[in-house]
Each structure stands twice: as structure tokens, then as C-alpha cells.
Amino acid sequence: MNLEAQIAKIVEANGAALYDIETANEFDETIYRVLITKTGGVDLDLCATISSELSPFLDVHPPMNGHYRLEVSSPGIERKLTKPVHFKNAIGEKVKVKLLGGDKLKGVLKEADEKGITVETKQGEETFAYGDLGTVKTYFEW
Numbered sequence: 393m394n395l396e397a398q399i400a401k402i403v404e405a406n407g408a409a410l411y412d413i414e415t416a417n418e419f420d421e422t423i424y425r426v427l428i429t430k431t432g433g434v435d436l437d438l439c440a441t442i443s444s445e446l447s448p449f450l451d452v453h454p455p456m457n458g459h460y461r462l463e464v465s466s467p468g469i470e471r472k473l474t475k476p477v478h479f480k481n482a483i484g485e486k487v488k489v490k491l492l493g494g495d496k497l498k499g500v501l502k503e504a505d506e507k508g509i510t511v512e513t514k515q516g517e518e519t520f521a522y523g524d525l526g527t528v529k530t531y532f533e534w
Contacts, residue, residue, distance in 0.1 A: 399446065
């Protein structure tokens with residue numbers, strides 16, 4: 393079983409779901425970020441519990457060479473959509489889409505399957521294959 397699947401098991405044992413794993417470099421520090429979701433929301437206590445269970449596991453099965461800081465958090469209300477499951481779970485939400493060619497659009501995510509997405513824009517429905525997408529994020533109008 394791969395590392396991501398093992399991490400998902402630890403997260404799920406605590407009543408949450410693994411959303412994504414990302415590595416970031418901020419202020420000369422490498423951060424190994426584990427993003428989790430849970431119906432009803434993610435709180436600090438849940439993040440701390442999962443972090444305390446993941447930490448010894450990752451000491452034995454390091455995710456990378458060198459020093460890093462483990463961070464467990466929610467992806468937030470405005471989050472990146474990168475996997476088909478992310479898109480499927482965001483149907484009905486507002487999204488900002490940046491295409492690989494540089495074009496940008498906003499709209500409501502209407503459909504998502506294993507091949508691509510459909511977004512309702514001011515111009516009507518537009519369908520895109522995942523291979524045509526650059527960055528896609530949900531957004532919230534405050």
C-alpha cells in the first residue's frame with residue numbers, strides 16, 4: 393500500500409477524509425501539508441489529533457528526504473480542485489477556471505465526470521476536458 397493510502401486510513405480512522413497532500417516551500421522551510429475534510433467541518437482539535445497520529449507514522453515512513461514540517465488542515469472554503477473527485481464534490485459551487493492557454497472564466501460547476509467538467513458561465517454552458525484545465529478553484533462571494 394502506498395504512503396497516500398496509509399495516510400488516508402489514519403485520517404479516516406478519525407472520522408475525516410483525505411482531500412489532498414501537497415508539498416510547499418515557504419520561508420526556506422518545506423511543509424508537508426495534509427488536507428482533510430469532514431461533514432460538518434474540520435476543527436483544530438481534529439487537525440491536532442490527526443497530526444499527532446501521523447507524526448510517528450511519518451517518522452518511520454518519511455514522505456521526503458530532508459527536514460519538513462507536517463501541517464494538517466482543511467483545504468478551506470476557497471480550495472483548489474485537482475482530482476476528478478474534487479470536481480464531483482464541488483458540483484453546484486462557484487469556480488474560477490484558468491485554462492492552459494491562459495483564458496480565464498468564472499461560473500458554477502454544473503457537471504464533472506472522469507473526462508472533464510461543465511461550467512455554467514454568463515455565455516452559457518462550457519465543457520472542458522481535464523487536460524485543458526490549468527488552475528481551478530472554488531470561490532466564495534463575501
